[in-house]
Amino acid sequence: MSRATKFKFRLFVAGDTLNSAQAISNLDALCVAFLPNRYEVEVIDVLNEPKRAIADGILMTPTLIKVSPTPVRKFVGTLSDAKPVLQALGLGLAVV
């Protein structure tokens, strides 16, 4: 994977609920730290756009989807434990 590979995320949240807010800030921190200038985040509020949740097969909020690069991956929760997320993103080595 080249350094320039751009990461596209979709984060499904429910309004201003606590876990959702945490997920947003955790994802922000994670991207700034590990994917500077090569990420794109779309935050979707399922209370406003329930159809998008169905379309992406979202069962719970917050859920993060890595849209690209493939393979598409899903993470449920606040993302407060960064390690498994990074590993799943293929950025495991960067942490070590």
Added chain:
Amino acid sequence: MRTKGLTALHESDEEVFTLIETITSAGRRLEEVTKGQVDTVIDADGRTLLLRGTQGQLRAAEAARHRLILNALPAPIALLDANGVIVSANDAWLKCEEMNYVKGPGGLVGHSYLEICDEMTAPDAFGPNGVADGIRAVLHGGAESFSLEYSCQRDSRESSFLLTVTPLTNDRRSGAVVMHLDITERKQAKDDARDSERRLVAAAEILTRNAELETRVTERTQSLVEQAVTLAQQAALLNLAQDAIVVCGTDSRILFWNRGAENMYGWSSGYAIGKISHALLRSEPALPLDQIMSRLFETGYWEGEATYLTRAQGRITVGVRWALQRDANGVPVKILTIANDISKHKQAESELRALSERLALATSVAKVGVWDWDLPSNSITWDDTMFQMYGFENILPVAYDKWSAAVDPRDLPAVEATLQRVIREKVDGSAEFRITTAAGSVRNIFAVERPVMDSTSTVIRVIGVNMDITDRKVAETALQTSEAHFTHSAQHDFLTGLPNRMLLNDRVSRAITSAPRNGKKVALLFLDLDGFKHINDSLGHSIGDRLLQSITRRLADCVRASDTVSRQGGDEFIVLLSELAHSEDAAITARRMLTAVAETHSIDHHELHVTASIGLSIYPDDGRDAETLIQNADTAMYQAKENGRHSYQFFKAEMNARAVVRQSTEESLRRALDRGEFELHYQPKVDLNSGKVTGAEALIRWQHPTRGLLSPAQFIPVAEDSGLIVPIGKWCLREACQQARKWAEMGFQLRTIAVNISTMQLRDDDFLEDVFDALEKTGLDAKFLELELTESVLMKRAESAAEVLQKLKAKGVQIALDDFGTGYSSLSYLRKFPIDVLKIDQSFIRQIMSGPDGTSIVSAVISLGHSLGIRVVAEGVESREELSFLRAQRCDEAQGYYFGRPVPADQFIRLFSSGFRQKGDTPKS
């Protein structure tokens, strides 16, 4: 009912309790599983269910946010319950001790605002209880709202306030919101109000320019945007308005049915959509749907011809192309069926363009932001949409530099130039540019600007709108791609991808323009496969199509890149060889192609062998334009086929000579009737018992203006090919009847006047009517008319011919079977048809003198005729010996040179009216 319902509820208490338990424990378990990191779950319908903890959280957050908003507002606001008691108030309210109307102890929460107002003395004309009564009216549902403007001293200056009381909800009076709004400044700034009004009007004007959109945009824009790209890609296929285009799902249900299909097949789109396509639109003969489908799924398309039954029970035969659409993953999703007409492509193209414009407009109006730039203060105001568009934080005023930094540096100079022009020249301006939003995404913006002038015509501000047209751009790009594709498909053959006739003509024209300059020649090779139809019929179109593709590849391998191989449809190809030094080079290519085509084609486990015939024409020798060259190559190809196939043939001028003669004959034939160039000659028939002339056969002659008198053999075949035989035959009938009638009036009554009838005449719907008409108009009795038909005429449509002959017979018309013995001589004809006369062909008469074999046939025919009660006439009698034999055999009548050649009517009378020629007389020659 009500009691019963309650009882039922009571009885289900236990069940409800269990359900609640289940929900609670399920919720608890869910939180355990998700480690409390999840705040909602979403069901299959997209309903979001808040988890227990989250609900409280959300409510608290909501309340906090509301308080925040309320406290941020400078106006004093209080919430009253249904009784007028203050249940909450914002910071501004609580601080507002000095304001007359809200003066009172402490925070006032918990006190009745009505009582406070009752106790106060209103300072103005509204009366002592004005305010309290107004609030009561709202609380009790008597008024929608209440408002009151009042003035008071605040910070030792005169201030104006607007008191508004608004109910909390419209349907149930559960309280009201009371607000005191400081309108001191607003009253002083009436200009501002007018400005903002003007700004809105300008924005509205810009929007309403797209009048068509105005009403339907809001609801439909979203779905339009989504559909735009797909539509644009398909538009080329879907909107060839004259063609019938039907799109089906893989389950054969009709999804799309264009206007062309409505016109062609008769069913409206509303009726057709949702129906099973082959159930609605039946083909007769039935299309091999299984084959077509397997072919579609294999190669993605099928091409052929179909006859469909229309709604009006009519039949329509169309060329059909089927194409299979797959999604990005290659899964078949749709089947397109197009019944096409190439000539209508131009019109379709313009419709496509119109569609693209509509789409573009619709997609562009999704979001419109409004801005206002005050020039004296250099402050810029944006509306919310603008902030959303740029992703900026909602802070006013917006700095010009902040905006310009967002604009793509490549576009900025042009945009700024436009703005300058708007200010300088006081005109509307518009610009398109790219921006990078705060989130980092690039959007395309379309902007319109308008100058606002003061009374001295100085531009004091510029107002404008921004529209996000990124989606439109995407659609436009997709459209351009599909337009390019469309142009390609209009010029190329669907099956092989080769250029079609249109493109070929274009290339031929170009080749013959440039050839003379270099002293080069151009060759056209017309290639037709031998026996391709047989392969198609026996192995099916699928194999046939793939054979054509295989041949396409091989032909392409035989030519240079600068040459053009095109397909004309069917199994015909035309190859253009440009810049040839010698005609012989074309022959080399032709030989190479014959060899390449003849090699084995392996298709679907079939080893196929096919040969081709090629005709060549050379520019400038054989023609100077594409049409002539192609036509001559075609003629040469037919010659090659006649020469035994699997060969090539250069065009030669004499190949056309025969065709040219034929053509000119046809043209002058058309005129001949009008000009009265035809005449009838009559040949006598002699009764062999009496030796008298008892009948005549009318024979047509053409007095050609330049070629002289022509016999039937010289023009009847052309007349038959062109269909002119029908009017000519009609003329003959009329003329002959008239002549016979005339002779009868002169006292020269023939037994019959015989007229020859051709196949085509007999088939003509009006034939019977023509015969009867001729008889009626001339007043000739039907029994004097004898129609001569050959066996072949009767054979071709025996059933209907029998019917026609029966009707003639019923009228009394005599029927003669001409040239008997030359055809099938089936005895069954003699029984099936009402034959009165049998004419023995002259070739049998010739054989009379050759011995017993020759005479036996004639004897047999005569006795056959007699046994059936049919008169027998010998044709072409030329000698006394022949005559003697026929008389001995008791043949009834005879005609031939021995008695007399065919002569014009006046001569006929002169020669034969005196009675008859004696049988022993010297024959006329």
